[in-house]
Amino acid sequence: MTVTRPRGMTEQAAQAAVDQACRMLRLPTIRRQFGDLAEAATREQQTYLGFLAELLLAECDNRNRRRSDRQIKAAAFPRRKSLREFDFDANPHLDAAIVHTLAACDWVAKGAPLCLIGDSGTGKSHLLIALGTEAAMKGHRVRYTLAAKLVNELVEAADDKQLNKTIARYGRVDLLCIDELGYMELDRRGAELLFQVLTEREEKASVAIASNESFGGWTKTFTDPRLCAAIADRLTFGGNIIETGTDSYRLAQTRARTADAH
Known part of the structure; x- marks a missing residue:
């Protein structure tokens, strides 16, 4: 034509x-x-x-x-979250400057890990999704998943003899965001499969996790001490650790609304 x-x-x-x-x-x-x-x-x-x-x-x-x-x-975030929406004034544990530096996503380009550690309601998932979104906007391939969902998918893939294919698929993204790590105890098989995913990505592609347990409490999730130590090493070596504290922002908001209503 x-x-x-x-x-x-x-x-x-x-x-x-x-x-x-x-x-x-x-x-x-x-x-x-x-x-x-x-x-x-x-x-x-x-x-x-x-x-x-x-x-x-x-x-x-x-x-x-x-x-x-x-x-x-493609990242499959469960909801939209941005750093503009995050109330840093409500969480004195967080350094806004550090978070905004992370938003430049140099750590993703370098394949470094990121750990967001804190109690429920302190903004871990919000930051995980927001930083993942920033990475996606800068052209990085990102994938979000819940820890339990990822492990279940790996177990099913192993049973169907598709494990290598599944691990390779997760290995291709530039940033893998794993939310709610520590909420559920993983049996040895599940923990070992998760470890394989982390090993596949080690020093090549970034993993960002949000956990309600401090590293000392990860033995509740990963019951094998040696495997627990190895996973913690994979998720912290050369990376960034952000602690969001113990004071629930959501709980504080609920209490404030209740007080205003009365």
Whole structure:
């Protein structure tokens, strides 16, 4: 298919030609916006080069947004969370500067781990999802899962003789976010399978976890002391540890609303 280019085309013919060319070149943003941008360029007396730059930048911006949306969707976060929504004033244990430095995602590029440790309601999952979202927006492949769900999937894969394939799939993402580690005791088989996933990613790709147990309490989750130590080593070596404290932000909010109601 070719685009006809008659000389001295009318305004209507030019618009039709641009529309046709944008469809062929798959430039949906330019196709939607070139009319408005052309009018703005005329009003502002832009040069041809300036007008072209506006068109191309609009297309690039939209492609980046669509790419970010695809990456965020592929991460399978259970809900949307952002750092802008996080109330750092409500949690004095957290250093906002450190968290925002992590949002630059250099640690993801380096394949370093991240541990978010604290009691329920202190913002661990919020930060895990928010930092995972930041990584996805920067073009990293991210996957979110609950610890128990991941272990169940690994056990089923092992039973179906698909374990290597499943571990390889989790090994391909740049950042694996594991939430609610420590909420459930894992039997030896489940812990060993999780260990295989962590070993596959060690010093190559990042793992970020959120746990309600301090490292000293991980023996409740991983009952084999040697395996527990090995997993803790995989998740902390060369990484970042953020402690969110023990004071539940959600509980404090509930108490405040109750007090206001009375």
